[in-house]
Amino acid sequence: MSMLLEVSGVSVTFDGFRAINNLSINFAPAELRAIIGPNGAGKTTFMDIVTGKTKPDEGRVIWGDKNISLLGLSESEIVMEGIGRKFQKPTVFEAQTVRQNLAMAVRAPRGPFAVLMHKKARRNAARIEAVAEQIGLSDSLTRIAGQLSHGQKQWLEIGMLLAQEPRLMLVDEPAAGMTPEEREKTTEILKEAAKTCAVVVVEHDMEFVRRLNCKVTVLHEGAVIAEGSLDHVTANQTVIDVYLGRSHA
Amino acid sequence: MQRSFLAQNPSVLWFIACLAIFTAVVTVLSEAMGVGLISTSFVKTLGKTLCLCLIAIAMDVVWGYCGILSLGHFAFFGIGGYAIGMWLMYARTEKIVLESLSGQPIPPTTAEISDAIGNQIFGVVGSSEFPVIWAFADSLFLQLLMVVLVPGLLALVFGWLAFRSRVTGVYLSILTQAMTLALALYLFQNNSGLRGNNGLSGLQNIPGFAHLSQATVSLAFFTASAFALGAGHVFFAWVLSGKMGSVVEGIRDNEARVRFLGYHVESYKLFIFTTTAVVSGIAGALYYPQAGIINPGEIAPIASIYLAVWVAIGGRGRLYGAVIGAAAVSLVSSWFTGGGAPDINFGFYVIQWTDWWLVLLGFSFVAVTLFFPKGIGGLFDLLVRKQS
Numbered sequence: 001m002s003m004l005l006e007v008s009g010v011s012v013t014f015d016g017f018r019a020i021n022n023l024s025i026n027f028a029p030a031e032l033r034a035i036i037g038p039n040g041a042g043k044t045t046f047m048d049i050v051t052g053k054t055k056p057d058e059g060r061v062i063w064g065d066k067n068i069s070l071l072g073l074s075e076s077e078i079v080m081e082g083i084g085r086k087f088q089k090p091t092v093f094e095a096q097t098v099r100q101n102l103a104m105a106v107r108a109p110r111g112p113f114a115v116l117m118h119k120k121a122r123r124n125a126a127r128i129e130a131v132a133e134q135i136g137l138s139d140s141l142t143r144i145a146g147q148l149s150h151g152q153k154q155w156l157e158i159g160m161l162l163a164q165e166p167r168l169m170l171v172d173e174p175a176a177g178m179t180p181e182e183r184e185k186t187t188e189i190l191k192e193a194a195k196t197c198a199v200v201v202v203e204h205d206m207e208f209v210r211r212l213n214c215k216v217t218v219l220h221e222g223a224v225i226a227e228g229s230l231d232h233v234t235a236n237q238t239v240i241d242v243y244l245g246r247s248h249a
Numbered sequence: 250m251q252r253s254f255l256a257q258n259p260s261v262l263w264f265i266a267c268l269a270i271f272t273a274v275v276t277v278l279s280e281a282m283g284v285g286l287i288s289t290s291f292v293k294t295l296g297k298t299l300c301l302c303l304i305a306i307a308m309d310v311v312w313g314y315c316g317i318l319s320l321g322h323f324a325f326f327g328i329g330g331y332a333i334g335m336w337l338m339y340a341r342t343e344k345i346v347l348e349s350l351s352g353q354p355i356p357p358t359t360a361e362i363s364d365a366i367g368n369q370i371f372g373v374v375g376s377s378e379f380p381v382i383w384a385f386a387d388s389l390f391l392q393l394l395m396v397v398l399v400p401g402l403l404a405l406v407f408g409w410l411a412f413r414s415r416v417t418g419v420y421l422s423i424l425t426q427a428m429t430l431a432l433a434l435y436l437f438q439n440n441s442g443l444r445g446n447n448g449l450s451g452l453q454n455i456p457g458f459a460h461l462s463q464a465t466v467s468l469a470f471f472t473a474s475a476f477a478l479g480a481g482h483v484f485f486a487w488v489l490s491g492k493m494g495s496v497v498e499g500i501r502d503n504e505a506r507v508r509f510l511g512y513h514v515e516s517y518k519l520f521i522f523t524t525t526a527v528v529s530g531i532a533g534a535l536y537y538p539q540a541g542i543i544n545p546g547e548i549a550p551i552a553s554i555y556l557a558v559w560v561a562i563g564g565r566g567r568l569y570g571a572v573i574g575a576a577a578v579s580l581v582s583s584w585f586t587g588g589g590a591p592d593i594n595f596g597f598y599v600i601q602w603t604d605w606w607l608v609l610l611g612f613s614f615v616a617v618t619l620f621f622p623k624g625i626g627g628l629f630d631l632l633v634r635k636q637s
Contacts, residue, residue: 051509074513075508075509076508076511076512076513076514079508079509079510079511080511084509085509087505087506087509091503091505091506092506093495093498093499093502093503093506094502095498095502096495096498096499100495103492103495104492104495104496104499104507104510104512105510110511110512110513111513111516112493112516112517112520115491115492115493115496115512116488116491116493118491118492118493160510164510164511
């Protein structure tokens with residue numbers, strides 16, 4: 001099966017600290033995947049590499065059907081290739097309305113001149129309505145994003161990713177700080193999104209990962225130590241050692 | 250659904266209406282119209298203030314909307330002034346030289362005329378050669394082109410280097426300060442080709458309009474400045490009204506998020522930086538013929554810092570706020586420093602406002618930042634809220 005994203009043999013060192021150590025990980029189109037691991041396992045650094053924020057010292061990051069290397073592209077070019085990223089902290093434009101937030105994200109030419117001459121196309125308006133429906137913010141389109149609740153901001157940011165029509169969504173701790181009901185809804189949104197594109201969720205919370213009910217990859221010290229269903233990886237002795245902090249004992 | 254640009258931005262209409270009324274009132278009361286309630290020198294002050302309002306709008310766009318605290322926009326203002334000043338000085342000197350040479354029995358050659366003009370202009374710095382940068386000084390059209398091209402290109406190159414290296418925040422502010430300081434120091438040199446610290450003078454005499462009185466000329470420049478301010482306001486309001494405004498404000502509030510939405514943030518910053526630099530150049534080109542003189546001291550770093558203070562006091566992130574700030578502070582400033590404010594005598598110490606005005610300005614800046622972060626413009630929010 002051809003892969004959507006292939007990361008192979010990637011290593012990154014920050015001031016002598018090996019954040020990512022010969023990491024290899026693959027994602028298929030339209031799959032839901034959870035990445036777990038203790039603090040400092042390299043989850044966020046992995047996302048930084050894929051989105052172009054950090055350049056690895058060695059290794060390859062190959063994307064899509066045409067096997068493009070992402071390492072030579074800028075952050076914005078990578079986004080236009082179809083990779084969307086949600087940050088750990090909800091980052092929406094708090095001073096602007098929900099509609100404006102989504103309008104900025106909707107897939108459209110991104111150059112300054114195109115944006116300056118931008119006319120509100122009906123297709124875009126429909127897309128905004130559809131995304132708002134999907135994230136449950138249809139009634140809040142005219143609200144200022146800063147007034148939304150924490151959970152709603154998280155959904156709005158996921159909605160901004162969806163509006164980009166990505167082929168891969170990297171979602172960093174979407175359920176952090178959410179109530180159980182909000183988690184339920186977040187799970188639904190992500191599962192729904194995974195029908196059309198690959199969704200990679202980085203999460204601490206095992207209970208939330210269990211809800212996602214998907215393939216799990218465990219990172220530790222910048223490398224994959226186990227992969228499979230949640231029950232499979234939690235039964236793995238290395239994973240247990242890592243999570244109980246006995247790996248160096 | 251789709252409302253017109255003006256319907257979405259009622260403040261633009263209000264602004265244009267106020268500006269039009271103001272211009273009409275000043276025109277009617279000016280000496281040029283025979284009433285003379287407003288003296289010619291005050292018309293000049295008002296005209297200059299309008300130019301300062303225009304550069305304040307540019308500053309508000311680059312800082313208040315895009316979040317780039319540029320402390321160097323007066324460099325572009327000065328360059329605009331120098332560009333138009335070169336033509337004004339050349340053309341006027343040429344006229345004087347031609348008149349004085351016309352009495353001679355043998356008609357002067359082109360080289361002689363050029364030498365004589367060069368002597369007149371560069372005599373003060375001990376030179377009579379025309380520097381290369383004066384190559385187009387005889388053409389009004391080309392110098393007008395310089396008014397927009399030179400600031401635009403400088404901003405483009407500077408911005409490209411700075412933004413590409415992801416220089417942001419206070420480091421960028423320091424770089425822009427360094428830019429305007431370097432330019433000022435360069436121009437202070439006698440061999441810079443722009444008459445060193447003498448600068449360019451006599452700019453209030455417009456070649457070809459010598460028959461008109463200063464009253465008429467100043468009124469014309471006042472009107473032109475008002476028009477430029479109105480046009481600049483509408484232009485930037487339009488630029489910032491749609492999706493461009495969303496992206497630019499997004500860059501101010503969360504640059505990384507904009508970048509990860511797929512926007513090439515650097516291009517947007519460059520666009521805003523360059524556009525505002527060009528507008529600053531235009532403002533300078535209108536200002537200095539009214540001031541009559543430009544010298545390198547005008548683009549010293551402090552000028553650009555004042556600009557930031559005006560915008561902060563007037564209210565960042567709203568165009569009319571910048572205008573209010575620039576107008577209020579610069580007019581009050583000239584009242585205080587011009588000896589208009591009475592000294593305060595404590596017996597043991599006399600507060601002379603020419604010295605103490607800066608202290609007062611400093612305190613008001615701190616007070617606005619602490620207690621009214623929205624500036625004077627924020628008062629309009631209170632007004633609107635009361636109505637609704």
